[in-house]
Amino acid sequence: MVMASSLNLDKTKALKYLAQWEELCQRDNGSLWGVNLRTPFVIVDQVTREITANEEGFGSRFPNDIVITATGFEYQSRWWAMAPWHIVETYSEKERMKLLVHEAFHTVQPSLFGREGENTGNNAHLEELDARVLFFVEMDALLEALKNKGDAQIKAAHAALQARGLRRKKYGPMTEATEEISEGTAVYTEIMIVDPDGYLEVMEQRTQLARGPALPMFMGYLAGAMYCFVLDKLGVDWKPGLKHNSDLGEILANAIGTADVDLNEYGYRKITKEEENNRATRERELNQIREAFTTRPLLKIFEEGQKAVAGIKFEITGFGTAARGVVQYIGDFGKMDANKDIDFAKILELKNDFLVHDNGYCAVFAEGIKIEGNKVTGDYWELVLNEGFVVVADGINFEVKIV
Numbered sequence: 001m002v003m004a005s006s007l008n009l010d011k012t013k014a015l016k017y018l019a020q021w022e023e024l025c026q027r028d029n030g031s032l033w034g035v036n037l038r039t040p041f042v043i044v045d046q047v048t049r050e051i052t053a054n055e056e057g058f059g060s061r062f063p064n065d066i067v068i069t070a071t072g073f074e075y076q077s078r079w080w081a082m083a084p085w086h087i088v089e090t091y092s093e094k095e096r097m098k099l100l101v102h103e104a105f106h107t108v109q110p111s112l113f114g115r116e117g118e119n120t121g122n123n124a125h126l127e128e129l130d131a132r133v134l135f136f137v138e139m140d141a142l143l144e145a146l147k148n149k150g151d152a153q154i155k156a157a158h159a160a161l162q163a164r165g166l167r168r169k170k171y172g173p174m175t176e177a178t179e180e181i182s183e184g185t186a187v188y189t190e191i192m193i194v195d196p197d198g199y200l201e202v203m204e205q206r207t208q209l210a211r212g213p214a215l216p217m218f219m220g221y222l223a224g225a226m227y228c229f230v231l232d233k234l235g236v237d238w239k240p241g242l243k244h245n246s247d248l249g250e251i252l253a254n255a256i257g258t259a260d261v262d263l264n265e266y267g268y269r270k271i272t273k274e275e276e277n278n279r280a281t282r283e284r285e286l287n288q289i290r291e292a293f294t295t296r297p298l299l300k301i302f303e304e305g306q307k308a309v310a311g312i313k314f315e316i317t318g319f320g321t322a323a324r325g326v327v328q329y330i331g332d333f334g335k336m337d338a339n340k341d342i343d344f345a346k347i348l349e350l351k352n353d354f355l356v357h358d359n360g361y362c363a364v365f366a367e368g369i370k371i372e373g374n375k376v377t378g379d380y381w382e383l384v385l386n387e388g389f390v391v392v393a394d395g396i397n398f399e400v401k402i403v
Helices: 011-028 085-090 093-113 129-147 150-171 176-194 196-209 215-233 248-256 268-295
Strands: 041-044 051-053 071-075 078-084 298-300 312-316 364-366 370-372 375-377 381-385 389-394 397-402
Touching: 011 041, 011 051, 011 085, 011 093, 011 176, 041 085, 041 093, 071 093, 078 085, 078 093, 085 093, 093 176, 129 150, 129 196, 129 215, 129 268, 150 215, 150 248, 176 196, 176 215, 176 248, 196 215, 215 248
Parallel strands: 041 078, 298 397
Antiparallel strands: 041 051, 071 078, 298 364, 312 381, 370 375, 375 381, 389 397
């Protein structure tokens, strides 16, 4: 017996969402970038691989050799946008439309910017304390540039460029600029198409969200969009000739020049102190996680090199700073069912910004385990086993077995 999930693909709703997105594309009709963002789009159920699409091209089931995620991708010489159903369905209406616009824009980037394939950045330098501080000074200065006019606006933009230059001087450009183009222009586009009047509030919110440990992965989303909006507000004609390897900071510097600014006016000392405290807190939390994985009972979903067990459904039952529902990436989900090739549903998200399950890699939960029939619960998560599976003791740990 396979347990039904509340996130199973609803094709009627999926078609409605695609129709709402297409209406936004038609309303813009190329005014933002000179091209209509309406593109072939497929919404995919990550468990069953069933699809809903606005054009023909995949039949009724998504190919097994394509990873299901939110992206733009090329398939049989056509660019498609894709979004996983469980994300589409759980987002609010506004965030859902932003997601669809964002992924659709990725499909037109190759023709606009000469970019092909996915950008695989490496911005590990943003894990360093001084790099993080200078990045957040840059972002806060750009926010001030968006909030002000005249000399105050130019001064704030100069401060942002100065912080950017200091970081680049020490670490080099890495892949910051290409990620700002790849993801930042997509964020800019989603906001301009869906909620243009709310851009400042969104940028403020995303600046705060970026303060976690995932900054190296997401810096381009924030910084790129921020520069796009600042360039717009300053009246710079920045879009013509934009390439996948253009540097938005250089475009701004060419437009307004550079000048030395006291970065303490834009929070340098304050941000430094905050980041020092945050680093100490994260280290304490990481030590707790290391302890959980070395001295406390664990539930093993499968071991390295094994196929994933079938028919497991994860549900988060709560969140909290004491949560220990931690996932360790040690295996590759393959066949989820003895009779079908289906992906593990990306239903599980983790607490405390440490790890987030993605694309079917997931293996171990930490402590707080209770077993009641086919339900296995932790402090902030619940695991429901289908018929034919049991949890058995394995030393001090527990392991899912097929009966």
